[in-house]
Amino acid sequence: MSFCKNHNGNFLYLTIPSFSETGLVNHGFTSRLGGVSKAPFNSMNLSIGRGDDPDAVKENYKIAGDAIDFNPDRLVFFPQVHKNDIFVAREEDAGMGFRTDRPEYDGIITNVKNLPIATFHADCTPIFLLDPIKEVVGVVHAGWRGTALQAAGKAVLKMQEVFSCKPENILAGIGPCGGKCCYETHKDVPDAFISSIGDEASDYFTPFGEKYLIDLAGLNRFILTRNGILEKNITMSGICTCCNSDTYWSHRATGGVRGGMAAIIMLR
Template sequence: MDPNKISWKEEQGTRYLVFPPLGEAGLSTHAFTSRPLDLGFGREKREEVLKNRRKVCRVLGMNFLLLTAGEQVHGTKIVKVGEAERGRGALSPEGVIRHVDGFISNVPEVPLTILTADCVPIFILDPVRKAIGLVHAGWRGTLCRMTERVVLMMEEEYGSRPEDLIVALGPSIGPCCYQVGEEVASAFQKQFPEWPSFISFELASEKWTLDLWKANRVQLRKVKVRDDNIVDSRMCTSCHNDIFFSLRRDGSPTGRMMSLMML
């Protein structure tokens, strides 16, 4: 990992991660939040979550009321977000866009968001066509090729060329901590000829391990995104108890980090 490709910032007591390559074009604002701020509605009182969201938006220069969120059901639905959709889910979980795990947009001032504890948040920027994508990819979303689907949708909707895209894979559970069952390993083996590059079997524990970062890189390569345009934090949420929430480590309920991206 190139340390120059990720950067921690702290402003007004809010610590967050950014990927400098996404900001070099001067087109987008983005962030991946950290503990102790819980940005999801699953654990904290609603008033506390809204307070945390306002705090993050103030630091990033985003309009808190325009935060746009999906239900996140580990499915394959992707929504093209415009002015009509922005603000859905900003104030309550009831207001989110239903059954959505991926967003694309080419409209300025539309802050896209996803919530994660161990799943991979994937940021996509097209600096040529001026468009963005944001993907929620746990093992189910990765198996369903959500990252690949979002890139193809950006091609279709905006004329994006994969070789122009800049992609960042945010912190998630790493292969060091992500053991999966035989049924999950088998599902990937059936869908991905490249599976030996991201699934391994540990003889000592007799468990399979899954590398979600590499599995999503496989998809990006397939749709011709350049390797040198992919930034990978390779930071495991389960390992870093001091800065990240982790469902696998902490159990339920636990907090959520938020990935935000806006033109």
């Protein structure tokens, strides 16, 4: 089972079938299609602070909010710094995303209903989490640094610690990111994986000339399973953002001049 493609007018966003089936959440991973931003942010850009017209970004949030069914004014999100700190969002944090004095976090979890949480992506791996028993959701941003720091595993641990979630109940979705076909790095990256994760990480990179090709999605799936998530409960999008940069934002394919996509989830 893969992610499901949804269209609302020109707006394309992805959802995870196992998440939708619970009836507990509104969620989506946005694409770069169906917004109002002008080049080079055309057209669906949800990243603030990259130079796009703030009015266009605001309209994009409205388009995404209408389709996915969340109130953008209540969004909780943070500047992302490629670390593994996980924020526990409470009702009083509603609207935190648009405040200027926010701390930095690469992952968010919450059990508050009607409180949308989001992380932003353009090649870095989005990880969605949902415990349908305890009714807890999470999103994580993991590029290679966040993956080496096992940010997704840290989010699972935090769900156990704060909300007494059982990993075997947790559903996960790993969205579009730089694929093993395209995500090329120097040796420092596989070295960081081995030193932090162990020798098992070597299944998720292959030598490519002087460099290496990295399977970020596969490695994040491994990290989740090592933290007790069942393989059958993990949905992979199988989409490479670099190969599909006309549909998804890719930092690498655009040379960094780009908008951003959001991984958004909210308990109903």
